Amino acid sequence: MTLRLLLRTGALLVSLAVSSAAVFAFMAVLPGDPARVALGVNASDAAVAAMRTQYGLDRPLLTQYVDWATHLVRFDLGTSYVSKAEIGPQVLDRFQVSLWLVVVSMLIAVIVAVPLGTLAAVRHRSALGVVVTAVSQVGVAIPAFLAGIALVTVFAVMLRWLPANGWTPPSADPAMFVKQLILPALSLGAVQGAVLTRYVRSAVLDVLREDYIRTARAKGLTPVRALVRHGLRNAAIPVVTVLGLQLATLLIGAVVIERVFVIPGLGSLLLDAVRTRDLIVVQDVVMLLVLAVLVVNYLVDLLYLAIDPRLRTGEVR
Amino acid sequence: MSRPSDSAGSGDPTDSVDTVGGPVLSVERLGVTSSRYSLVENVSLQIGAGERVGLIGESGSGKTLTALAILGLLPETLRASGSVRLRGADVDLVGASEHDLADIRGRLVSMVFQEPMTALNPTMRVGRQVAEVMLVHETVAGRQEADAAAVALLADVGLPEPAAVARAYPHQLSGGQRQRVVLAIALANNPALLICDEPTTALDVTVQALVLDLVTRGVTARDAALLFISHDLAVVATVCRRVLVMYGGVVVEAGPVEQILTAPRHRYTEGLVAASTIETTDAQGRLRTIRGSVPGHGRYPVGCVFANRCDAATSACEVEPPWVGESVDVGYACHHPVSSGGGVDA
Known part of the structure; x- marks a missing residue:
């Protein structure tokens, strides 16, 4: 158990080191000198050279990487080439916004998918089960931004129940925060929920065919009780895998939805940075997204250990 | 494996069926059908308290379906007909509400399944899985008492360090140990009837005898009825005193174990007994077999289900043979029975 934990943590650290090098290398091989890009085509060679010295861009790549990486570890993301502002606080602020959106969407997805998927599995021969499966199939095919536009059209434009876009921090106005969060979270959550419903359905279907469910029934548990007491925890194992992948997809997918709903999250920061050629910000944000995905995968692995005792204790006797 | 010595004579075939209160299990004209085929037909049997009855047949003969139908645990695509009465239960188990x-289930009748490796929940501690069956039926006062009773049951089925086993997860136990846990669960509430479906088939030969002994002792101690399903004649002879032979979804012969093994009347039983011995061979010196293989569902011949594999079959076998015998528990259904006292080396 402890060994497994150490190994997994070691693997996380190695992945982080490798991916940071990959992100840095990718930005380095992109055509264009960051200093010239930042100063514009009309800047003098002297000004460009001065900026290169100022930001250390004239040093060897390896030195630049080590410098960037060691500062990253201390969460010092450097200063923007464009706005000259500290990147760290800005990124942190935007990341919080995205995190709210992603976590609430994920909660919506889980709350929708677990009961619906279970119902679709238990009633897979009845009309209800078929309907749930069919609806989730349609949901899978809809891109989140389209769902977002449809939701805005109905609930903001036609019914005027909710604001069409915008963002208010929860500390400033909690009621407004919730109102503005509902539609974007729903557009992301509904689509992810549809995907998740299908995985929950197939996981529960698999579990229902297991011998230990039959044993539970033979012990005198009703079908529902047998599923709840013996099935759901076992069905959770494949579902958690998908959940981890979805959380990663959501972090990236939020970029588009933030655009649709004018939310100042990590996605809009990334797009703005790309537009203004603020390469150091792009590099930092991409690295942060990579970090988030790796950490999610790490947490999923820890969750496996909590769910499945076969992974916790040693080999089969 | 040795034959039980306590049932020497075959003179009293009804044995203990007529004990006080009638039979524990009474199955009448039990049938199982899918949407297209009839899988089990017209199975009738009775088992009294303390009686151990075997159900023999090849794979696909309908043994397991019969057991599942008795428990009301058939897959949802299959339907049961007929009647299953259990002592202590007010309702007919066929058609009873969930x-x-x-x-x-788990209180009056319990079942031990074939595959111990998958029969237990891999994410729940063994002790809790044993305790659960008592908590569900409220046969113990509470969690603590159930946990203590679970450890005692695990000790009963001969598991060393029962307290440690109770804390273990199934994957930490061997197949034989897991089957003993399943048996402990089945016996926990002192059921009137225990059904074992090939309980030792998946186990090492060395563990088989041990588990069979535990099954026999478990039901004897509780004066419970036992329905023991197996394809292995030797195993059935060890455990049971009476036996029913199934083929193609019907019971083709029934009677005391000695009589079935030494003087079978039905041609299928004759073939089965001949095939299970390595002491006699055919003219070419090969072990005896039954020619052909078990037909698929819906491909059994009309009339006698065994006719297409039977050397004695004639045109008379196109008509379903009637049951010949004093009761559902002793008799056979064959137009050309092996003459009594001859045909097979005793």
Whole structure:
């Protein structure tokens, strides 16, 4: 158990080191000198050279990487080439916004998918089960931004129940925060929920065919009780895998939805940075997204250990 | 494996069926059908308290379906007909509500399945899985008492360090140990009837005898009825005193173990007994077999189900043979029975 934990943590650290090098290398091989890009085509060679010295861009790549990486570890993301502002606080602020959106969407997805998927599995021969499966199939095919536009059209434009876009921090106005969060979270959550419903359905279907469910029934548990007491925890194992992948997809997918709903999250920061050629910000944000995905995968692995005792204790006797 | 010595004579075939209160299990004209085929037909049997009855047949003969139908645990695509009465239960188990069946299962009737490796929940500690069957039926006062009773049951089925086993997860136990846990669960509420479906088939030969002994001792101690399903004649002879032979979804012969093994009347039983011995061979010196293989569902011949594999079959076998015998528990259904006292080396 402890060994497994150490190994997994070691693997996380190695992945982080490798991916940071990959992100840095990718930005380095992109055509264009960051200093010239930042100063514009009309800047003098002297000004460009001065900026290169100022930001250390004239040093060897390896030195630049080590410098960037060691500062990253201390969460010092450097200063923007464009706005000259500290990147760290800005990124942190935007990341919080995205995190709210992603976590609430994920909660919506889980709350929708677990009961619906279970119902679709238990009633897979009845009309209800078929309907749930069919609806989730349609949901899978809809891109989140389209769902977002449809939701805005109905609930903001036609019914005027909710604001069409915008963002208010929860500390400033909690009621407004919730109102503005509902539609974007729903557009992301509904689509992810549809995907998740299908995985929950197939996981529960698999579990229902297991011998230990039959044993539970033979012990005198009703079908529902047998599923709840013996099935759901076992069905959770494949579902958690998908959940981890979805959380990663959501972090990236939020970029588009933030655009649709004018939310100042990590996605809009990334797009703005790309537009203004603020390469150091792009590099930092991409690295942060990579970090988030790796950490999610790490947490999923820890969750496996909590769910499945076969992974916790040693080999089969 | 040795034959039980306590049932020497075959003179009293009805044995203990007529004990006080009638039979524990009474199955009448039980049938199982899918949407297209009839899988089990017209199975009738009775088992009294303390009686151990075997159900023999090849794979696909309908043994397991019969057991599942008795428990009301058939897959949802299959339907049962006929009647299953259990002593202590007010309802006919065929057609009973899920609520009534859940109350009966695990309390009045328990089942041990073939595959111990998958029969237990891999994410729940063994002790809790044993305790659960008592908590569900409220046969103990509470969690603590159930946990203590679970450890005692695990000790009963001969598991060393039962307290440690109770804390273990199934994957930490061997197949034989897991099957003993399943047996402990089945016996926990002192059921009137225990059904074992090939309980030792998946186990090492060395563990088989041990588990069979535990099954026999478990039911004897509780004066419970036992329905023991197996394809292995030697195993059935070790455990049971009476036996029913199934083929193609019907019971083709029934009677005391000695009589079935030494003087079978039905041609299928004759073939089965001949095939299970390595002491006699055919003219070419090969072990005896039954020619052909078990037909698929819906491909059994009309009339006698065994006719297409039977050397004695004639045109008379196109008509379903009637049951010949004094009761459902002793007799056979064959137009050309092996003459009694001859045909097979005793």
